[in-house]
Amino acid sequence: MARIKSQDKRNAILDAATQVFAERGLSAATSAISAAAGIAEGTLFTYFTTKDQLVNALYREIKLELADAMMSGFPRKNSVRSRLQHIWDQYVEWGLKNPMQQGVLQQVLVWNGLTQESKKAGSAPFVEIERMIEEAQRQHIVQDLPRPFIQMTLVALADTVMELVRQDPKRAEIYRTAGFEMLWGGIQRKR
Amino acid sequence: MARIKSQDKRNAILDAATQVFAERGLSAATSAISAAAGIAEGTLFTYFTTKDQLVNALYREIKLELADAMMSGFPRKNSVRSRLQHIWDQYVEWGLKNPMQQGVLQQVLVWNGLTQESKKAGSAPFVEIERMIEEAQRQHIVQDLPRPFIQMTLVALADTVMELVRQDPKRAEIYRTAGFEMLWGGIQRKR
Amino acid sequence: MARIKSQDKRNAILDAATQVFAERGLSAATSAISAAAGIAEGTLFTYFTTKDQLVNALYREIKLELADAMMSGFPRKNSVRSRLQHIWDQYVEWGLKNPMQQGVLQQVLVWNGLTQESKKAGSAPFVEIERMIEEAQRQHIVQDLPRPFIQMTLVALADTVMELVRQDPKRAEIYRTAGFEMLWGGIQRKR
Amino acid sequence: MARIKSQDKRNAILDAATQVFAERGLSAATSAISAAAGIAEGTLFTYFTTKDQLVNALYREIKLELADAMMSGFPRKNSVRSRLQHIWDQYVEWGLKNPMQQGVLQQVLVWNGLTQESKKAGSAPFVEIERMIEEAQRQHIVQDLPRPFIQMTLVALADTVMELVRQDPKRAEIYRTAGFEMLWGGIQRKR
DNA sequence: TATGAATGAGCGTTCATTCAT
DNA sequence: TATGAATGAACGCTCATTCAT
Numbered sequence: 001m002a003r004i005k006s007q008d009k010r011n012a013i014l015d016a017a018t019q020v021f022a023e024r025g026l027s028a029a030t031s032a033i034s035a036a037a038g039i040a041e042g043t044l045f046t047y048f049t050t051k052d053q054l055v056n057a058l059y060r061e062i063k064l065e066l067a068d069a070m071m072s073g074f075p076r077k078n079s080v081r082s083r084l085q086h087i088w089d090q091y092v093e094w095g096l097k098n099p100m101q102q103g104v105l106q107q108v109l110v111w112n113g114l115t116q117e118s119k120k121a122g123s124a125p126f127v128e129i130e131r132m133i134e135e136a137q138r139q140h141i142v143q144d145l146p147r148p149f150i151q152m153t154l155v156a157l158a159d160t161v162m163e164l165v166r167q168d169p170k171r172a173e174i175y176r177t178a179g180f181e182m183l184w185g186g187i188q189r190k191r
Numbered sequence: 192m193a194r195i196k197s198q199d200k201r202n203a204i205l206d207a208a209t210q211v212f213a214e215r216g217l218s219a220a221t222s223a224i225s226a227a228a229g230i231a232e233g234t235l236f237t238y239f240t241t242k243d244q245l246v247n248a249l250y251r252e253i254k255l256e257l258a259d260a261m262m263s264g265f266p267r268k269n270s271v272r273s274r275l276q277h278i279w280d281q282y283v284e285w286g287l288k289n290p291m292q293q294g295v296l297q298q299v300l301v302w303n304g305l306t307q308e309s310k311k312a313g314s315a316p317f318v319e320i321e322r323m324i325e326e327a328q329r330q331h332i333v334q335d336l337p338r339p340f341i342q343m344t345l346v347a348l349a350d351t352v353m354e355l356v357r358q359d360p361k362r363a364e365i366y367r368t369a370g371f372e373m374l375w376g377g378i379q380r381k382r
Numbered sequence: 383m384a385r386i387k388s389q390d391k392r393n394a395i396l397d398a399a400t401q402v403f404a405e406r407g408l409s410a411a412t413s414a415i416s417a418a419a420g421i422a423e424g425t426l427f428t429y430f431t432t433k434d435q436l437v438n439a440l441y442r443e444i445k446l447e448l449a450d451a452m453m454s455g456f457p458r459k460n461s462v463r464s465r466l467q468h469i470w471d472q473y474v475e476w477g478l479k480n481p482m483q484q485g486v487l488q489q490v491l492v493w494n495g496l497t498q499e500s501k502k503a504g505s506a507p508f509v510e511i512e513r514m515i516e517e518a519q520r521q522h523i524v525q526d527l528p529r530p531f532i533q534m535t536l537v538a539l540a541d542t543v544m545e546l547v548r549q550d551p552k553r554a555e556i557y558r559t560a561g562f563e564m565l566w567g568g569i570q571r572k573r
Numbered sequence: 574m575a576r577i578k579s580q581d582k583r584n585a586i587l588d589a590a591t592q593v594f595a596e597r598g599l600s601a602a603t604s605a606i607s608a609a610a611g612i613a614e615g616t617l618f619t620y621f622t623t624k625d626q627l628v629n630a631l632y633r634e635i636k637l638e639l640a641d642a643m644m645s646g647f648p649r650k651n652s653v654r655s656r657l658q659h660i661w662d663q664y665v666e667w668g669l670k671n672p673m674q675q676g677v678l679q680q681v682l683v684w685n686g687l688t689q690e691s692k693k694a695g696s697a698p699f700v701e702i703e704r705m706i707e708e709a710q711r712q713h714i715v716q717d718l719p720r721p722f723i724q725m726t727l728v729a730l731a732d733t734v735m736e737l738v739r740q741d742p743k744r745a746e747i748y749r750t751a752g753f754e755m756l757w758g759g760i761q762r763k764r
Numbered sequence: 765t766a767t768g769a770a771t772g773a774g775c776g777t778t779c780a781t782t783c784a785t
Numbered sequence: 786t787a788t789g790a791a792t793g794a795a796c797g798c799t800c801a802t803t804c805a806t
Contacts, residue, residue, distance in 0.1 A: 005786075025303055027218050029779060040788040042782080051780065110298050112216050145369055146362055149355055153373060156347040164340055171337055178336055182344060182377025186369065194769050194805060221797060231771045236798065385784055385790050407685050409600050412776060422792045424778080433776065489683050494598055527751055528744055531737055535755060538729040546722055553719055560718055564726060564759025568751065578765075602800060613767040615803080624801065 010047050012037040017058050022100035026055060026107050056118040059108045062101045067125030069094040074128070080136040081184060087129060088158060088180045095162040102162065126151075142187050150187050157183050201238050203228045208249050213291035217246060217298050247309040250299045253292045258316030260285040265319070271327040272375060278320060279349060279371045286353040293353065317342075333378050341378050348374050392429050394419045399440050404482035408437060408489050438500040441490045444483045449507030451476040456510075462518040463566060469511060470540060470562045477544040484544065508533075524569050532569055539565050583620050585610040590631050595673035599628060599680050629691040632681045635674045640698030642667040647701070653709040654757060660702060661731060661753045668735040675735065699724075715760050723760055730756050 016036035020028045030051050034044045048054035070090040075083055095102040108114060133150055136142040142150070161179040165172045207227035211219045221242050225235045239245035261281045266274055286293040299305060324341055327333040333341070352370040356363045398418035402410045412433050416426045430436035452472045457465055477484040490496060515532055518524040524532070543561040547554045589609035593601045603624050607617045621627035643663045648656055668675040681687060706723055709715040715723070734752040738745045 025301075030781085031779070041780090042789060043787055045781065046786065049781095107301050110301050112214075143369075146355070146359070146365065148358070149351075149366060149369060152351045152355060153348060153370070156351040157344060160340075160343045160347040164337070164343060167339070168337070174337065175340060178334075178340060178377065179344070182373060185376040186373025194767090196769065200769095220795075222795090232797095233772060233799080234770055237769060240798095242797065385788090387790065391790090405685075411774075413774090423776095424793060425791055427777065428790060431777095492598075492680050492683050525751075528737070528741070528747065530740070531733075531748060531751060534733045534737060535730060535752070538733040539726060542722075542725045542729040546719070546725060549721070550719070556719065557722060560716075560722060560759065561726070564755060567758040568755025603802090604800070614801090615768065616766055618802065619765065622802095 005047065009037075009039060009043070012039070013044055013047055013054070014058055014061055017054060018062070018100050018104055021055075021058075021107065022103045026104075026111055030054075052113045055108060055111065055113060056115055058104065059114060059118055060121050062105055063122040064125055065098075065101065066091070066094055066105075071125075071128065080132065080139075080141045081188075083132060084184065085180060088154070088183070089176070091154075091158045092161055092165075092176055092179075095158065096165060099166070102159075106159070140189050143189055145187060153186065154183055196238065200228075200230065200234070204230070204235055204238055204245070205249055205252055208245060209253070209291050209295055212246075212249075212298065213294040217295075217302055221245075243304045246299060246302065246304060247306055249295065250305060250309055251312050253296055254313040255316060256289075256292065257282070257285055257296075262316075262319065271323070271330075271332045272379070274323060275345075275375065276371060279345070279374070280367070282345075282349045283352055283356075283367055283370075286349065287356060290357070293350075297350070331380050334380055336378060344377065345374055387429065391419075391421065391425070395421070395426055395429055395436070396440055396443055399436060400444070400482050400486055403437075403440075403489065404485040408486075408493055412436075434495045437490060437493065437495060438497055440486065441496060441500055442503050444487055445504040446507060447480075447483065448473070448476055448487075453507075453510065462514070462521075462523045463570075465514060466566065467562060470536070470565070471558070473537075473540045474543055474547075474558055474561075477540065478547060481548070484541075488541070522571050525571055527569060535568065536565055578620065582610075582612060582616070585612070586617055586620055586627070587631055587634055590627060591635070591673050591677055594628075594631075594680065595676045599677075599684055603627075625686045628681060628684065628686060629688055631677065632687060632691050633694050635678055636695040637698055638671075638674065639664070639667055639678075643699075644701065653705070653712075653714045654761070656705060657727075657757065658753060661727070661756070662749070664728075664731045665734055665738075665749055665752075668731065669738060672739070675732075679732070713762050716762055718760060726759065727756055 013033065016038075017033045020032050020036055024032070030044055031041050033054075034041045037044070044054070048057060070087050072090070073086070075086055078086075130147060130151070133142060133147055137144055157179045161175045164175045168175075204224065207229075208224045211223045211227050215223070221235055222232050224245075225232045228235070235245070239248060261278055263281070264277070266277055269277075321338060321342070324333060324338055328335055328338075348370045352366045355366045359366075395415065398420075399415045402414045402418050406414070412426055413423050415436075416423045419426070426436070430439060452469055454472070455468070457468055460468075512529060512533070515524060515529055519526055519529075539561045543557045546557045550557075586606065589611075590606045593605050593609050597605070603617055604614050606627075607614045610617070617627070621630060643660055645663065646659070648659055651659075703720060703724070706715060706720055710717055730752045734748045737748045741748075
């Protein structure tokens with residue numbers, strides 16, 4: 001019997017792609033990826049039929065990792081603010097620890113080959129957050145703003161904070177705090 | 192004397208590039224651009240020696256247009272808040288009216304061929320905004336946050352708002368207002 | 383395992399290049415070469431990374447063939463004169479039988495992309511001739527002239543003879559003899 | 574009335590072409606030549622309809638200059654040997670003083686665009702030499718060898734000597750003398 | 765005639781993908 | 786399944802030549 005597609009190899013490709021795309025952009029050659037993954041050029045295509053498909057898969061994978069990181073240790077019983085704070089902190093920390101992943105994510109979001117399925121799949125792991133916000137709005141802790149607004153400003157501000165921290169790591173605390181305060185101030189119920 | 196290099200043709204190329212890059216990404220072929228501009232493939236290279244150079248030039252051009260739009264009618268005598276509001280409104284309006292330009296801008300910012308000169312030139316027209324913020328901080332109207340934080344969150348939130356408005360134009364007003372409130376709430380001096 | 387880079391294909395490319403360069407000059411397109419070799423345009427570049435590299439490789443190859451031809455049946459025990467005669471005869475014969483190779487050789491020698499390594503490698507197989515001359519000078523059979531003089535006049539006269547024979551094949555014998563006599567008369571020890 | 578084609582400009586182009594071709598080979602761009610000549614790109618084509626034509630014209634020009642140099646001070650009354658010596662000396666001197674011209678000459682001779690007319694025109698100014706040899710053969714001073722043999726070996730040996738002198742100028746005298754002796758020894762009547 | 769921008773065929777090379785092994 | 790040579794369309798760019806000025 002022949003060897004079977006190995007999850008290890010698939011991951012090796014995904015890791016290699018992350019690295020290569022982060023360094024050289026999405027236009028990097030697939031041969032650079034297979035080389036970095038230590039496999040033959042053709043082998044890449046037994047795991048991903050197309051370069052576009054690889055990028056889509058990579059996007060999902062990164063989103064999944066990110067969701068994992070964000071939800072680990074999620075304090076389900078705490079206040080809305082402290083749960084949101086947790087999400088914020090985890091996201092920023094993940095981005096700072098995984099700059100390549102985050103860089104690829106930003107490139108993919110500007111890319112024109114991302115499928116609807118991938119977009120859907122990419123946001124799926126974040127339903128719990130969505131529910132939390134929904135709930136908080138029902139309880140009048142959070143303003144009645146369209147939910148996409150809250151989610152997207154969260155991401156936008158967190159990404160901005162990450163970039164700022166990378167540029168000026170000494171002010172990391174200032175940026176993290178000010179970013180979260182801006183977010184929370186913008187969505188919490190006004191007295 | 193021979194025909195002289197025409198500013199019109201240069202602009203036609205820049206416009207065509209904007210369109211083509213917006214539709215197909217920065218990896219679009221230069222031949223697509225020359226075709227869209229109605230010129231021969233080789234002609235593009237009498238105006239821009241290199242594709243990279245063209246992208247750099249396009250970036251500067253767009254930034255300049257944007258600055259023009261943002262500073263037009265700038266109410267120099269009004270309150271800080273209303274001046275910032277003006278900037279915010281003009282930026283969002285420009286982005287919504289010029290989606291291709293804005294799309295290209297975002298792609299270029301993730302691209303790895305932008306030169307230091309271009310970056311510098313691109314931010315030059317925005318000094319007045321920087322000065323205004325500086326001034327507002329000195330007067331304790333705005334918190335003493337690192338200036339890059341204020342600038343970048345402004346851009347990040349405005350970009351987010353534009354995207355949201357495009358997805359759901361009926362809520363345009365909600366997004367614009369909520370976005371600005373989030374920004375202002377996050378930077379104004381607390382009583 | 384995949385198909386392995388074949389020596390046959392490499393040789394096919396080299397042969398095709400010889401033909402094409404001989405007919406159209408070194409400025410001939412690589413696509414003409416791949417077509418003549420019966421391979422795809424891209425395939426050429428899996429064997430030679432660059433056109434320049436191909437020309438360099440071709441130069442070495444031809445020099446090697448030439449050396450082979452010249453040294454085959456080399457009468458190591460005969461007189462200096464008869465050994466030189468052998469070299470002369472073999473060279474002229476090789477050139478007349480392989481006009482394309484010889485034509486390419488001449489073009490490459492006037493070309494500006496030949497590397498130092500190639501030059502060195504190209505002259506390596508001819509050391510035995512050099513030694514023979516050295517030896518003959520020590521024995522006062524050949525005048526004490528700078529060795530490059532002897533080598534280069536040999537080549538120059540032989541090339542001239544080949545050209546003359548091609549123009550006027552009936553006089554082949556006259557040219558060959560007169561050419562060698564000129565060479566030998568010019569370097570032998572005077573009584 | 575419009576300006577008329579100037580001989581000066583024609584010469585400027587020819588000089589520039591000599592320089593540029595010598596440095597970069599015959600494949601150098603015509604734009605490089607017009608730049609070096611201080612004229613516009615298009616102007617070159619009012620003097621030479623085609624690049625090929627320019628090369629052909631340059632060939633003739635150089636051959637003419639060479640003939641001039643060789644025949645200047647030609648000692649019509651001296652012995653055959655001393656007249657041939659004069660030709661030899663003048664040729665070698667011209668080549669050493671005009672390395673660019675000589676380099677171009679060699680490239681053109683290997684080039685495939687030289688017309689029959691150019692070849693004919695190029696050899697025309699050398700008839701006097703041809704006649705001298707003819708005469709010398711009739712007088713049994715020079716062997717009854719085919720005339721092209723004598724002419725071409727003269728050129729081949731002189732070119733070789735020039736190259737050798739360039740590589741090792743200290744031995745200039747040795748090379749010049751040995752070269753001429755080889756030539757003369759190869760063609761003079763044997764006692 | 766002189767200019768130099770305009771032209772577009774052509775070039776060397778890359779690269780996603782295929783396929784013989 | 787894994788390999789990597791083979792493929793050929795596509796790309797960015799060059800350059801001899803044309804032509805409006």
